Amino acid sequence: MKIIPALLCLSVLALLTSCATNPKQPPTVDQLFDRADASGDGRVSRAEYEDFMIAQLFAQYDKSGDGFITEAEFVADGGTPETFRAINTSGTGRISMEEAKASKVIRQRLALPFREADVDGSGFITRAEFHAARERSRPYIR
Ligand SMILES: [Ca+2]
Numbered sequence: 294m295k296i297i298p299a300l301l302c303l304s305v306l307a308l309l310t311s312c313a314t315n316p317k318q319p320p321t322v323d324q325l326f327d328r329a330d331a332s333g334d335g336r337v338s339r340a341e342y343e344d345f346m347i348a349q350l351f352a353q354y355d356k357s358g359d360g361f362i363t364e365a366e367f368v369a370d371g372g373t374p375e376t377f378r379a380i381n382t383s384g385t386g387r388i389s390m391e392e393a394k395a396s397k398v399i400r401q402r403l404a405l406p407f408r409e410a411d412v413d414g415s416g417f418i419t420r421a422e423f424h425a426a427r428e429r430s431r432p433y434i435r
């Protein structure tokens with residue numbers, strides 16, 4: 294299962310690189326946390342984490358920025374054709390954001406990084422845990 298290290302790498306890359314508005318000014322970890330904490334209650338739930346990561350991963354893979362991930366884009370960034378097809382349930386040859394968000398395959402594979410980030414097993418990632426996860430992930434950067 295090559296996708297798990299790939300996803301971990303990507304999650305790190307997503308945290309370190311700009312996937313958002315200003316490519317020259319990468320968001321700080323605190324800004325990323327605030328973005329992930331959609332409800333604003335100071336902690337990131339599993340669902341918030343998944344939505345956040347899917348958006349980050351999507352931006353990472355969608356190099357052309359057209360709102361779709363093609364198989365070529367997916368494979369170029371470390372994904373496998375098998376995983377692409379597993380996510381691309383529509384079989385259209387390109388993954389939309391809706392498809393990515395609805396993908397059980399992606400959500401299943403985000404379970405491990407979430408568990409690792411949620412050090413105390415509370416079911417939520419706190420700001421401190423979010424910072425620590427980023428620190429721990431540094432060696433994974435390819
Ligand atoms: Ca929250």
Ligand SMILES: [Ca+2]
Pocket residue numbers: 410411412413414415416417418419422
């Ligand atoms: Ca926690």
